[in-house]
Amino acid sequence: MATIALDQFVAAPPAAVWRALTEPELVRRWWAEGDIAAEVGHEFTLDMPGFGAQPCRVVESVPPERFVYTFTTEWTLAWELRAEGRGTRVLLEHSGFDLDDKRMAAAFERMGPGWRDVVLPRLAETAAAL
Known part of the structure; x- marks a missing residue:
């Protein structure tokens, strides 16, 4: 299984x-x-444009350091927050990609740049505005 591992500096505190x-x-x-919530065992959906509601389940929650949940039935998103200077280093691991599966390999290729170039910068902007 392959993993997308990225980091993003956010000009906001871990909280x-x-x-x-x-x-x-x-x-x-x-x-x-x-309807996300930071409670272990919480089941929720994320409505992904073009893909519909995706089932998720929180498997780890250690505020404000680590938040892990399943995303769809195949993937796991693990967020780690580390205080860095006057901000936070956000580490993301999106795991569970079976690169022998053509569909999963294509998703892996698309999602890495999507996280890096679009989603994580938007997270940084949102947190910095709080």
């Missing part, structure tokens, strides 16, 4: 980034509509 990752109205601003 603000945590809020941006775990509060539905803030997640909607930078990524997708959904």
